[in-house]
Amino acid sequence: MRALAVLLLALCVACGRGDDRPDVLVIVADSLAASHVSSHGHARPTTPCFDTFAARHVRLAEASAAAAWTLPSVASLFTSQLQEVHGARDDELRLRDDLPTLAERFRDAGWSTHAIVQTPVLGSRTGVDRGFATYEVLDFSLASFERALALARQALDAPQAPHLVYLHVAPPHMPYQAPPPFRGRFSADSQALAHVDGSIASARAVHRARLAPDHPAVARLAALYDEHIAFVDARLGELVDALQARATPRPLVVVWTSDHGEAFMEHGEQGHNSSVYEEMLHVPLAVAAPGLGARVESTPVSLLDLAPTLLELCDLPALPQAAGRSLVPLLRNEPFDANRALLASSRHYETKPERWQVAVRSGRFKLHAWPALGRSELRDLELDPGERDDCGSAHPDMRARLEREVEHLQRELATTLDRGELSESDRRTLRELGYADDER
Numbered sequence: 538m539r540a541l542a543v544l545l546l547a548l549c550v551a552c553g554r555g556d557d558r559p560d561v562l563v564i565v566a567d568s569l570a571a572s573h574v575s576s577h578g579h580a581r582p583t584t585p586c587f588d589t590f591a592a593r594h595v596r597l598a599e600a601s602a603a604a605a606w607t608l609p610s611v612a613s614l615f616t617s618q619l620q621e622v623h624g625a626r627d628d629e630l631r632l633r634d635d636l637p638t639l640a641e642r643f644r645d646a647g648w649s650t651h652a653i654v655q656t657p658v659l660g661s662r663t664g665v666d667r668g669f670a671t672y673e674v675l676d677f678s679l680a681s682f683e684r685a686l687a688l689a690r691q692a693l694d695a696p697q698a699p700h701l702v703y704l705h706v707a708p709p710h711m712p713y714q715a716p717p718p719f720r721g722r723f724s725a726d727s728q729a730l731a732h733v734d735g736s737i738a739s740a741r742a743v744h745r746a747r748l749a750p751d752h753p754a755v756a757r758l759a760a761l762y763d764e765h766i767a768f769v770d771a772r773l774g775e776l777v778d779a780l781q782a783r784a785t786p787r788p789l790v791v792v793w794t795s796d797h798g799e800a801f802m803e804h805g806e807q808g809h810n811s812s813v814y815e816e817m818l819h820v821p822l823a824v825a826a827p828g829l830g831a832r833v834e835s836t837p838v839s840l841l842d843l844a845p846t847l848l849e850l851c852d853l854p855a856l857p858q859a860a861g862r863s864l865v866p867l868l869r870n871e872p873f874d875a876n877r878a879l880l881a882s883s884r885h886y887e888t889k890p891e892r893w894q895v896a897v898r899s900g901r902f903k904l905h906a907w908p909a910l911g912r913s914e915l916r917d918l919e920l921d922p923g924e925r926d927d928c929g930s931a932h933p934d935m936r937a938r939l940e941r942e943v944e945h946l947q948r949e950l951a952t953t954l955d956r957g958e959l960s961e962s963d964r965r966t967l968r969e970l971g972y973a974d975d976e977r
Contacts, residue, residue, distance in 0.1 A: 558699040559788035559827065561643070561847060562689070562780065565614075565703070566769050567607060567656060567710040568809060570798030571600070571819040573759075573766055581723055583766040584821075586774020590793060591823035592831060595868050599837040600822035601898065602797040605883045606810040607658045610796040610840065611705070612665055615639045617844040617859035619880055621950045625663055626885040632664030639844040640668025642853050643701040651692040653685045654705040669703070677707045679716060682769075686776050693780055698787050705796075706773070709765035711808065712736045713758065719768040724760040727753065735761035744807035752802070759801045781825075788827045790850055792843060795820040803923070813883050813896035813905060814924055826850050829868050836867055836875045837898055876900045878942045895946060897939040902932065904939035908947055913940055 571577045576588040576596065603613035608628070609620030615638045620626035624633045632638075644650045652669040655677065659665050666672040673688060675681035689704040713735035714720070733739045733754050740758060748755050777791060800806045800816040809817050820840070841861030848855055849863040860880075867873040876899050883894040890909040897904040898918075905924070906913040915929035915936045929936040 557788065558648070559790045559851060560693055560699050561648070561701045561790045561851065562693060562777075562792070563614075563701075563703045563843070563847075564773060564777075564791070564793045565611070565705040566773065566793075566795050567705065567707050568797060568799045569709055569766060569769075569795035569821060570800075570816055571598075571821045572798065572816055573763055574821045577821065579763075581760075581763050583763045584770045586770045586777070587793060587821060587823065590774065590777055590791075590825070591821075591833075594791075594823055594825035594831055595829050596833045597822040597824070597838050597864070597867075598833055598835050600794065600820050601818045601837065601839050601879060601881055601896075602795070602820050603839055603841050603881050605797050605813060605817040605881070607656060607796050608663055608665075609882075609885070611659060612663070614796075614840050614843055615665060615668075617841050617856050617861040619841070619860060619946065619949075620882060620885060621946055622858075622860070625665070627887055628658075631662060632667065634664070634667075636858055637856055638665075638668045639847060639856070640701065640703070642668070642848055642856065643851070644668045644670065646851075646853050648699050648701045649692075649695070649697055650701045651688075652703040652705070653688045653692075654703070655681055655685045655707040656705060656710070659705065677710070682706055682708060682772070686772060690776060690779065693789075694783070706769060708769035709762055709799075711740050713740070713761040713765045715761075715764040715768040719764045719771075721764070722767060723763045724757055727757040727760060730754055730757045733757045733761075735765070740807055743802070747805060748802055750802045755802050755807075758807070762799065762801070789825070790827075790847065791825040792822070792847070793824075794822040794840065794843075796840075810884050811892070813881055813894045815918070815922070817883075818881050818896060824864075824868060826868070830870070832870065834867060836873060837879055837900065838864055838867070839879045839881070841879075878939065880942060880946060882946075895943050897942045899935070899939060902935050902939070904936065904943065906940070906943045908943055913943070915939070 573579050575582055575584045576591055602610045604610040604620050609626045612623050612625040612632050616623045616636045625631055640650050650669045652672045655675045660674055675685055685706055689702050692702045693700050743754055743758055797809050798817045798819055799809055803816050804814050806812055842864050845859050845861050845863040849865045879898045881896045885893055895906045901919040903916045903918055904913055914927040916924045917928045
């Protein structure tokens with residue numbers, strides 16, 4: 538019965554809209570922090586291609602990931618739910634089967650759905666593959682990166698239409714080792730610190746030493762990271778330019794973003810996965826779609842909003858469980874609630890709940906909470922972008938309002954958790970990438 542209903546829905550949509558249904562490309566560059574993007578004010582010219590793309594379309598300057606590491610963030614993107622609800626919040630946990638996904642919505646409406654993910658963190662054991670007709674998992678190598686770009690182009694150039702393609706590339710995730718001619722572009726003046734080579738081992742050494750953000754070793758690591766960003770920016774820019782220049786009548790919707798940011802000791806941490814400070818949550822986001830103008834939007838938004846947005850742009854049914862909100866009114870410069878509460882969280886340590894952190898943002902204010910410790914601090918991101926001062930005593934009503942959001946999230950924690958099979962090879966790979974590091 539369900540199969541018949543799905544077929545009828547697909548036929549209705551196809552008949553009703555014809556060939557004007559758009560191709561959709563969702564690009565996620567792993568670990569790309571907004572603070573290292575040129576159009577977000579970074580001093581180095583790291584992202585000329587993203588900046589050009591964003592200038593031609595809508596750049597959402599205050600976008601946040603829903604989690605500080607890949608698996609729960611991507612699962613949140615596809616379900617529009619927080620990791621505490623969708624369940625995919627640790628390496629051996631998988632997405633709840635009862636939550637519909639963005640890919641399932643597109644598949645059921647007749648889109649050809651393809652995912653190319655260049656990270657073993659998103660293996661099929663996680664359940665994130667639900668709804669994709671093809672789901673290619675690649676390793677972190679440069680050859681696999683080039684293969685990922687080629688597969689995305691191939692999927693979108695296929696004659697049958699329309700297509701949903703999710704492209705998740707590894708760079709600029711550690712190791713920060715860009716190929717020539719990008720290698721050395723920003724780090725050439727720090728060769729005396731050549732032992733800080735951008736490898737995961739060297740990044741871990743910086744973290745363990747608890748160096749200050751302005752320490753030369755941290756600065757070199759950040760320069761190597763910026764070179765990696767410049768590399769992935771150039772290659773993704775080539776892909777997007779080629780796709781937007783296609784000789785095809787099919788419209789194209791493009792989302793260009795990241796799954797989380799990257800820290801360089803701003804608050805005593807290097808990398809991601811461990812906190813909800815802005816360096817780990819603030820991500821670049823730009824959206825191209827037919828009929829949208831070109832502008833910069835400063836209203837805070839979440840990656841939880843992407844699934845509702847894409848579904849509305851393509852006239853598809855909403856996800857019933859969505860915690861996010863469609864950004865279509867905002868993209869069209871129509872009235873939108875700029876002060877709603879946006880939640881995000883760090884790694885949900887099942888055995889170390891004291892490390893769980895929750896962020897709740899409303900406009901310029903952001904609550905940083907440690908629920909298991911009964912501790913919270915309120916920040917004013919306009920006056921205190923470095924998140925150093927607790928302004929809760931000056932804004933008690935805002936603190937109380939956002940603390941209630943944290944209490945509600947604690948009540949919503951999913952108690953039935955599905956486990957995915959994690960092979961010894963998977964465990965070894967995750968350890969090599971730092972995801973099983975007890976220091977985190």
